[in-house]
Amino acid sequence: MAGPVVSRRREVSGGSARSLLTTLLGEYVLPSAAPVWTSTLVDVLALFDVEEKAARQALARTAAEGWLRSDRVGRRVRWTLTEPGRRLLAEGASRIYGFGSGSREWDGQWLVVLVSVPESMRDLRHKLRTRLSWAGFGTPTAGVWITPHPAAEADAKLILDELDLSSQAMSFLAGYGALGSERSMVTSAWDLADVGARYQRFIDEFRDLSPATPDEVLRAQAMLVHEWRRFPFLDPQLPAALLPPKWTGTTATALFNDLHVRWRGPAQERWSELAAE
Known part of the structure; x- marks a missing residue:
């Protein structure tokens, strides 16, 4: 059987149950390294309006791809990340949390x-x-x-x-030589207007978000990471000299880093409570 792979289509797509499940696995299951009950994953996916049937199908398909393995404890089933699944999620976490924060200096x-x-x-x-x-x-x-x-x-x-x-x-x-315009070449090579608009939508969605209850914080944190997951596959990370003025990616990166630090502790605490039930 083929091992798990990262699908660009799933990374940049909307909130499908399988895509949301991948976010939860990377944000909450990977750091703890502990098995997680089916009921926990179903209940948390319900916070995103994913119905139980769709949640269970997402689990089965994700396991079939090699990300998870299951074992039965009495009448309950719990899930553990496979070694390939753990490795890919760790690589994804490194890509997500480090994205946008590197140097933009360039030698031309x-x-x-x-x-x-x-x-x-x-x-x-x-x-x-x-x-x-x-x-x-x-x-x-x-x-x-x-x-x-x-x-x-x-x-x-x-x-x-x-x-x-x-x-x-x-x-x-x-x-770049003397003919034509380097900026025109960049405009032809990448649709920076679309990427910038996506960053602006991210800013508009999360800038004023103030989750109050533990479940709201967990959901907000997961959605923050889920939406940010797309950008490493959309943004070519051009040097500052090649970017449009007032690049929204800079503002979005600062917002993501700030909110992720602010919400991560309470969200992890709520996850631990749900996982212990």
Whole structure:
């Protein structure tokens, strides 16, 4: 059976039961390392208006993908993260909590990858576009992929190797020349207006949120992480010199970090109470 994998579609999608369950596993089950009852997960998912049937289906499918294993204690069932599931969730947590907080200094060097796929091979073209975009690359014109992060070449090579395209690809490092506009190239390569609008919606949703009860804090904390999970797959983390003025990503990052610190303790305490029932 294939092991668990991270799906970009699930990461950037809305509040499906399986996507919400992944957030709960990463935020509450991973740190404790303790098994969790089916009833606990069903009850917490109910806070997000997920019906019991959908919650149980999400559990079964997540287990079938290799993230969880179950064991029966009397008439009750409890779930434990598998080792591959634990590893992927730990990697995800590192990506989520560290995202947006790194240095935006830049030496002006671009990594450029040239690779073309015939239009007739639509499935391969789609896979290439999806996976390079996920890795933070932008494409200002057909067959050209760019990133201001030279270290991403290792990711590009892995992707091209797996798609059997490395032999027909070329890569090099370069500074932008005298022709055209570097900012216009960036605008063509990435839809920063869409990413900025998504950041603004995140700010609008959470800026004035004041959860009062323990259940409200747990739900708010989980939703905060759940919504933030999308941005590492949407934002290429461009250097400050290439970003629009008053970039909403900066404000959103500060808001996420502040709220996550503020809500995490009470939310974990409420989770522990529910898990002990």
